[in-house]
Amino acid sequence: MDDPRNQDAHERVIGGYRLLRSLGRGGFGEVFLGEAEDGGRAAVKLLHVSWSGDQDMRRRFAAEVEQARRVSEFCVARILDADLEAEQPWIASEYIDGPTLQDSVQTEGPRSGSELQRLAVSTATALAAIHAAGVVHRDLKPDNIMLASDGPRVIDFGIARAVEATSVTASGVVGTIGYMAPEQLEGARLTAAVDVFSWAAVMVFAATGREAFPAPTQAARIARILAGTPDLEGVEGPLVGVLAGCLNKDADARPDASTLLRHLIAGPAGGSTPTGARPVSTPPAAVEAPDATTVTPAPDAMTRVGVDRTRVAEHPPAGVVPVDPTRVARVDPTRVAGVDPGGTAGPGAAVGRSPATTPPGRPSPAPPHGRTAESGPYPVGASFSAAQAQGPMVHPQNQGAPFGAPSTPAPSGLVPPYHFAGARFQDAGTLAETMQRDWSAAVQVFNDPAERSVLGAWIMNDLGDTTIDRSLFRRQVGDANLAVASFISQLRPDLPPVFRGRAVAMSDLRSLFADPRPLLTGAPRANEMVLLARPELLRILGAHQSPEPGAHHRLAENLDGAERAGNALCARLAEELEGWRSTRVTVNPALVMAFLLTPDQMTPPGDGRDSAVADWVDILWRSVIGAELPDSAGYAAAVHAAMPTVQALSRQRHYWEGRHSEVSGAHEALEDKVTFQQRMHRAAQACKYGIVALPVGFVLGLADGGGFAEFLFGLGVLALVGAVGVSVTNWVMCGGAARRAQRVMELQHSRQQLPQLNHGVSRIRSDLERARRITSG
Known part of the structure; x- marks a missing residue:
């Protein structure tokens, strides 16, 4: 059914502008094409009626005007007029007669050559001007770049904040998945670096027609942004290196907008990185760090040659510190995880030291959970072999065996160590425990094919392990976080379940999902909830010992069933109702999981005192009332997901x-x-x-x-x-x-x-x- 917004807009006059048609609808406002009495045109943005009574939304609406006015007019749509005290506040800004970058790429195809270079320089110029005004846009995407005849303009400062802002948790919509920086997804403090990341993602789209972090689901897209590598295939020339540097997981490693602009104008060959940023040639382990705390490996550690990447010499030459060149951090050769030469430190300590090597004044590391010095590396009942618990060794005759080939256990004391996070490990269980504590470093290992190969060779060839799933090392990893979780659960099921550093026992999940409002408003916490609401992850977590045996597996099955039921309802509505045929509604698995964990939160969405919306909500909610869990949770999530369609139908x-x-x-x-x-x-x-x-x-x-x-x-x-x-x-x-x-x-x-x-x-x-x-x- 036709959308009436383009048919009845002309009957309204706002601030002297006759509204001709709708140009688009955003998180808290709708934009119309307006025409003044003298024939001049403007883009008139109205705050949604439902938000007009919300003083916080009015304040943010006013902040949009103030922020846009602070930016030089040559790169943004300038503000023409505004009335923020009106019953329905509005802003009239310059109307840009041209397509968005999104529409242009979709209709005309990706950019290349000098055309792409001009687009990169002009948009970087706009970004530098925005940051020079002390503003962070926070939602830079192809839809917010208008291609005017005299150059691109950046629009929609609806969720922008000043640079000095300290939090984003009060914001409803915080960006657009696919163009958000890792720290933005994590809900961390934001700086102008988030716009640089978004700019690079936009340029990848302009050059290839696809996102920089493509994935089939929202959870997979978020996971890839947090821990995966960008897909730069199709980007040509020096711009490849520039974009790789701007898409660094570490916000501090990205160039600022001014440096980026100078680099683009200078046009160096070979794609070198702008001054002040880490070299683009930084190994993937550093580039793909999932947060801003990752330490870049020292250059000498990355360029050391003459060392077998899978072995560490037992008797290194005098003065040479044996370092595995594939590891990120420097290694103290006196630190051996899981081995206590002096017999005083816990055998499970990730960075165990003998009393002689513990720095003065610093207490020896405490044994890990459930360990004592006498109990050995693993607690009783752990589901791995005794040989594994004793640190199986590889005989020298097996050191040349191919990757993953059967190996013969070697005499005790001959197992080469594996280096991780600055420590040496001689058993896989202790390594898994340390990886659970240092999740970011573990993600780097599984996200780098070479690093995974080294780990796989150590597990299968050196330790002779026959229990762990070989596909972790032999197949391409789509989600490094899932791979880390699977690795830990297979080796140390005795550990409590953890994912990305967060405890995820059933009690923890109930606490996290007790309030589903972030999923409805788009607050940063929603991103973490989306990553957890995956049946495959829940099944992995179910391998850990738990006070509620089998609860994770049951939740995974219920989530699967509820999601299918909700999507089936949406599909049936789209198939049988004429007004729904052009819609595409899918349920949010995280909202389904919230309703499964806390059924009391399963309430119908508000109708905004709109009788037409109330009729639809009342009809759709009957499916929830008439079903039992888990289907009712899926139907409830489907009703919430259908609210934009319901409002359009209203x-x-x-x-x-x-x-x-x-x-x-x-x-x-x-x-x-x-x-x-x-x-x-x-x-x-x-x-x-x-x-x-x-x-x-x-x-x-x-x-x-x-x-x-x-x-x-x-x-x-x-x-x-x-x-x-x-x-x-x-x-x-x-x-x-x-x-x-x-x-x-x-x-x-x-x-x-x-x-x-x-x-x-x-x-x-x-x-x-x-x-x-x-x-x-």
Whole structure:
């Protein structure tokens, strides 16, 4: 069904601008094309009616005006007028007559060569100007870049903040997945570096037509941004290196906008990194760090040659520190995790030291959870082999075995160590425990194919392990966080479940998902919830020992079933209801999981005091009331996911029913008026014919026609008076001939409109009735 926003906008006038049509709808406002009395055009943004009474939203709306005015006008749409105290606040800004970068790439294809370079330079210029004004845009994306004839302009400062802002948790919509920096997804303190990351992601889209971090689901996209590598295939020339540096996970390693602009203008060959940023040639382990705390490996550690990447010499030459060149951090050769030469430190300490090597004044590391010095590396009941617990070794004859080949355990003491996070490990279980504590470093290992190969060779060849899933090392890793979780759960199921440094026992999940509002508002916490709401992850976590055995697995099955039920309901609505056929609604798995964990939070969405929205919510929520868990959780999430569609259908209903009522009423009034003027016209015509009796009676009277002549004469006089009276009455009541003719045309037009309006109203009512049958069945 057609969206009425483009049909009835012209009936509104805001601040002297007649609204012509809708240009788009955002998180808390809608933008219309407005026309002033002098013919000038503007983009008029109205705060949503539902937000108009919210003082915080009014404040943010006002901040948008203030922030946009602080930026140089050459790179943004300048503010023309605004009324922030109106009942429905509005902003009128310069109308950019041109497509968005999103539309342009979709219709004309990706950019390349000098055209791409010009786009990169001009958008980087705009970004530098925005940051020079002390503003962070926070939602730079292809849809917010307008391609004007005189260059691109950045629009929509609706979620921008000043640089000195310290938090983003108060913001509802915090950006657009696919163009958000890792720290933005994490809800951390934001700096201008988030815009540099977004700019690079936008340029990847401009050059390739796809996102820099493509993935099939929202959770997978978030995971790839946090821990994966960008897909730069298709980007050519020096820009590859520039974009790689700007897409660094570490915000401090990205160039600022001014440095980026200078680098683009200078145009160095080979894609070197802008001054002040880490070299683009930084190994993937550093580039892909999932947070801003990752330490870049020292250059000498990365360039050391002559060392076997899978072995560390047992007797290094004097003065040479044995360092595995594939490791990120420097290694203290006296630190051996899981081995206590002195017998005093816990055998499970990740960075265990003998008393002789512990720095003065620093206590020895405490044994890990559930360990004592006498208990050995693993607690009783751990599900891995005794040989593994004792640190199986590889005989020297097996050191040349191919990757993953069967190996023969070597005599004790000959196992080469594995270096991780600055420590040496001689058993996999202790390594897994340390990886759980240092999740970021573990993600670097699994995200780098070379690093994974080294780890796999150590696990399978050196330790001779036959229990861990080989696919962790032999297949491409789509989600490094999942790979780390799987590695830890297989080696140390005795550990409590942890994911990305967060405890995720069932009690922890219930606490995290107790409040589903972040999922409805788009607050940063929602990103973490989305990453956790995956059946495959829950099944991995279910391998850990838990006070609630099997709870993670049951939750995974329920999540699977509920999500299928919710999506099936959305698909059926789209298939059977005419108004839904152009929509694509999918449920949010995180919201499903919130409802599964806390069914009391399963409440219908608000209707905003809109009767049409209330009707749809009431009908759709019947599916929730009529189902049991887990299906009811899926249906509830489907109703919440369908709210944008419901609101659009509500606007359509108001439009069609309003227009039907208006046209029907006008049609009835026109019909009465036209009927009256037609009757008056016929009466006037009859009177004109009667006037003929006047001259006939006069002639007969001269011929002494007697009484008949007098009758005709009197009839003629009466017809003359009647004609004059009827004509005057018709003119007074119905207007002149032109107005009466126009009224007839208006009646014909309304007769043509009514069938279409009747059909539109009928379709809406039919959809409501069919939806009622679907949700009640």
